Amino acid sequence: MIAPVRPKPFLQPEYCKSCLRCIDACPRDCITPGKTINPATGLVPVELHLEACNGCALCMQACPEPYGLRPETEHPTGAFDFELEDPARIFGRKELSRPEARDQPDDFIPLPACEPMVLKGTYASAVGALLAGCRHVFGYPITPSTEGSELMAKILPKVGGHFIQAVSETAAVNMMYGAGGAGVPCMTFTSGPGFSLMLEGISYMIGAEVPGVFVNIMRGGPGLGNLGPEQADIKLACRGLGHGNTHAIVLAPGTPQEMLHLTMHAFELSFTYRNPVIILGDGFLGQMTGVVHLPALLTKPGRPAWAVCGDREHHLNLICSIHLAEDDLEAHNRHLNAKYALIAREEQRSDAYRCDDAEVLVIACNTPARMAKGAVEAAREQGAKVGLFRPITLWPFPIDALRKILPTVSRLVVVEGSPGQLEDELRLALSHAGIAPPPITPVQHYGGVLPSQDEILSAILSTYEVRS
Amino acid sequence: MSGVFYQNFKRHAHGEGLKGHSTHYCAGCGHGVIHRDLAEVIEKLGLQDRAILVSPVGCAVFAFFYFNVGNTQAAHGRAPAVAIGHKLANPDSVVICYQGDGDLASIGLAETISTAQMGLPLTVIFVNNAIYGMTGGQLAPTTLMGQKTSTSPDGRTPAMGQPLKMAELIASLDGPVYVERVALYDAKNRVKARKAITKAIKLQEEGRGYAFIEILSECPTHLKLSPVEAEQWVKEKMEPIYPLGVKKDLVREPWFKPAPPRFEPEEILGYCGADPAESKRASTSWPPHLAKRDLSLKLAGAGGDGAQTAALLLARAAIAQGFDATHIPSYGPESRGGTSYADVHIASHEVLNPAAPAPDILVAFNAPSLAKFAPTVVEGGLIIYDSTLIPAPGPMPAGRQVLPVPLSLLAANLGRPVVKNVVALGALQAATELLPAAALLATLRHVLKDKAALLPLNEAAFLAGQQAVTPVGA
Structure with a gap:
């Protein structure tokens, strides 16, 4: 039996940063420091002398550059003397055709007629979220919003959903960044001090265009304040959503009934605009029980084309808020501004x-x-x-x-x-x-x-x- | 070159020139070596489509320039939280957190530890190079004692904290299944590193659990060493402090198979507590003897008196009658035993003002509540109080009807002192007839439908309360 011949390395010199890690890795001293400056990079790439090379590949494992030392089977010209080699390796990997990601629309399922419910505001919001198709809730307990999380913790595991009590509001908003970026409707219940902690994450969500619904039951502030009703997070929600050029639709329900239907609407808005939506309630509204009529339809969420969800068609997607080049970031902000302007025109209520x-x-x-x-x-x-x-x-x-x-x-x-x-x-x-x-x-x-x-x-x- | 790298790095300066095929890393940086390892492992395991790479803030912030997988770029330190979101949204995805020492061991420590302890199948690649790279060579939580950085110019001292041994820390938790520390400084260790990454990703793919791979890596630029000297530095200086090897390796059967989300209308409504619509609705005519179209009530006592339960029953019964009603609870800071007040409004059409600062009716379960709220009751209003607990109330405001009812005694006579709130409801009903007794009893039955054994007691309590008072105006 003939042992398989292992490919030797080759190097396109412009991709060598001359770190020399490969020299140390080679047991047969096939690689030496270079002597010639590469005109494209101004660096001095290593030189290969492969007479003694047995294709052990250790140099390639030591090379930190993806296009640095590579097996000669990947040589772009195919100029090496192998036989019976896989043509794909000679001519480069052929990019397999991938199904293009498309928006998979929501389904709407009729709900049977129900007696009006008697619910407190936070529960009404939670029921609205469940009917809007939300199955992912991330939160940290904080009065007077906690009952929303508690109801979700009770119901979600029974319907294939997840409530996670995060280590902090900072973690909770970033779980939303992940789940929202994966294209699923997700939300949190919080109150002033927790909302403050979430602002960094909200800025990232706005920058990366990730949907998510935040229910902030406003309590007395500043600081730890008290547990009574206040409306002093209006400034934060309307003008202070973290750093940078940020805006989000801010909804202000007035009754438990509106807590339900504005929560449902918030999910729709959040996905329409790929942007977080904030629901501001006061402490009374969160705790207040009132009559709530249920809607006629339940939403079974689809999946947006842009989601990063770990499958074949979506795998080229990216959720990200960093744009290092100034031109790129300015263009991104122009795009966000156009979105804000559209919202300002279309979504006043x-x-x-x-x-x-x-x-x-x-x-x-x-x-x-x-x-x-x-x-x-x-x-x-x-x-x-x-x-x-x-x-x-x-x-x-x-x-x-x-x-x-x-x-x-x-x-x-x-x-x-x-x-x-x-x-x-x-x-x-x-x-x-x-x-x-x-x-x-x-x-x-x-x-x-x-x-x-x-x-x-x-x-x-x-x-x-x-x-x- | 692994096919898990893009053919052109279009996200790196738009893929133009050399940047289309080279990384942003400095010469000899360990990140590049780890990137090649990770890409080849993902390819070998056939997980390119399912992989989601969560890149950190730090030098690896641009990992998404290179990896042809699903990519998410996280805020500083939050990659594990982001990874949890991804994993729960798509349990079949293979989520890899790639983090440096500042990201994972400093600003993101809370997320790191809590995520490890949750034990969800995730793969964390922790690149420890003992220094901050992206911000320019500052002190890291893993910087060695005596090591000079731009924020420890005379070397790290104990007052700056001792080097944090993350692999050992994570291995001491119950959540993870596999923790190993590896290095890149020679060929042998690079092979081990690749094996460790392979195992960590397989454990996730098979749904077995959380794996943490700490990789001792070289930062020649900020160590101010050549790449080869940096390898030696890791070997000679770092490894004694951060010993290599497997720190934890449990055999756990695959367990992570969450049920997919369900959207069945009847099921959801059932869990929410909704009842199917009844064909006939209750009478909706507002009781003619009530002068106002919006009555406000305050039920006040100590935690455990049942003021909130009674208030909620009242609101539910009113809504079932076709009226509007609201209930706002207010508690003292104690979880048990503090004050507990309930504001209730019942209106023929719409409750406009849900607070009850000047109630039409006060039900006081204890003396402090009576003393506090009796003066707020409107003229012509009604005050009901527990005469068992308040045998000698102070002077009551003039022009209010005052109705002492031995709520506690009547409840005690039934053998269950806790039903004094239902006794109070009975008394309130008989005294005011603001809602029909049948309506309140129907609500009581509905609320107790899963605790039928308690129903006779509660009905008896309601009756006892009714019988204790003569209807006002009768």
Whole structure:
């Protein structure tokens, strides 16, 4: 029997960085340091003297360059004297044709009619996520959001899903980066301090265009603050999603019912735009139980063409936020800006209540919008022409709808559980739209308290006193 | 050249010129050697299509320039978390975390250890070269004592921390199945390194568990040595501190076969607790004797009094009647035994203001709650309190109806003091008739449908509460 002849090395000198690791590796002293500068690289590649070479391949294992020392069977010209060699090795590997990755669309499965459920906000959001097809939830316990994670931990293992309690919020958001990058709908439940920790990861997700849904049940801050309801993460969600040029759609539900349907919608938006979506609830909304009607359809998620999911058609994909060349990164930011502009145009959402003839317009979101609605009702009973404008998207701010209401309005009352973060979003949106804001009466609480209906009512009525 | 490398490195400066076929690594860098090993192992095992490489922040940040596999580039230190996301999303994928010493052993230590302890089948390639490369030669957690770096210019001292022996640390955990430290400084060790990588990936592919390969690697540039001198440095200086060899090797049967996600409507709805729609709906007319269209209630006591359960029953019963209702709980910081308050609203159409700062009805289970909230009850409102626990309440605000009910005594008479909250519901129902008794009892039955044995006791408690009061206005 003839022993198989092992291929000797060959070297394209321009790919040698002259590290000389191969010289040490060769037991037969076939390789020597070079003497000639390579004009293409300015380096001095090694020289091969293969008379004594037995093809042991140790030099090739020592070479750190993929296209450095290679078996002569891979020589691009095929200029070596082997017989009966595999033609593929002589002529180079033929790239096998791969099926092209295509978007596999979602399926929608009808749900049987159900009695209305009675759920707290975090549970409603979790049920919405399950019905939206989310089977991957990563989180870290933090009051007042934890019940969402707990319900997921109970249900997901029974339906082929996974809840992972991560070592930190930092780990949780990066699990989302992985699962979202693999093209599956994933989410987390968190609250202010945890959301702060996730911001780095959210910046990476936005940069790498990875979808994922974040439910932030806002509590009192700054720092550890307290467990009461607040709305002081509006600034963070609308203006501070980590470093760099970042934006994400920010949804502000007002009831457990909206927690369910906006969570479902958040998954859709997240995949449509390949971008995280933030749901901001206040501590009351997270804990509040209310009536929740279930939707008519359940989503069985498809798979996007861009997913990195470990199969043949998707294996050329890359999830990544690094663009080392300035031109490339600028182009990427232009692409992101175009996406933000499209979102700002297409995805504004709001709700207007008794605004048709409103002279005083109350602006509020989340639970304070409910108190505000009560105050609007009470003020209307007293003859005040007052309406409620409720932004449902805080970013993009629903300026188009507000613009239509403003002509009759002479005064705004901005109600919020923060020292002016909603008002800042409003003022910024008005300013960008070139609209001079009417005088603004703020009704604010912070520290774990929300404005009461009576306070809002007094503020509405006081605007009439100011004018008379 | 392995087919697991791209034919042209298009992501490396757009693949132009020499960069289309050469790496960004310095001459003699151990990363290049490990890349060739990893590529050849992936090819030999036939895993190119299934492989997902998670590249770190560090010199190997651009591993995705070269490897023709699925690629994800992770934030600094977070590769293991990203890998978990990938593995759970696609259990058949073969996920390889490629990390350096700063990434894995410093900023990502929490992720590294917790992921190892989870034991999911993953392969971690840990490149330990005792120095930070990408940022320019700073102190690494694995820098040797006395070793000079740009942030330990006079050499590492104990105050900077001792060198971290990751392979031993990971091997001491229960999660991993295989941990080995290998080196690249000579041909023999390079063969061992390739074998270790092969084994680590096979263990994942077979669903057996988490494997960790620490590779002592050369950074000639920042060690300020020639590549060949760097090999000697690893052998003579690093190896005594970081001894080579298998640190852990368990035989674990393949276990990782997660069930695929399911999307069966009835199954999901069942787990969520949804009930099929009933053909007939309950009466939805608002009780005519109630002046307001939105009633607010506060149920207040200590943790364990059952205020939240009673509040939830009330809200559920109201919603089942076709009304709107909300419940907001509020607790003290204690897990058990602190304060526990519940705000409930029941409205004919829509609850506008879910908080109850000035309730129409207060149910107080203890003296502090009565003292705190009685003054907040609106004029014309109702105060129910547990007269067993509060035999001598202070003066009550004028203009409110005050109804002492021996809640604790009545519950104790039934043999189960914990049902005092249901006694309170019975009393509340009889006193106000804000919801029909049948509606509350139906909700009680529904809530206890999986604990039928408790139903007679709860029904008796409800009845006892009803009988203890004369309806207000009757």
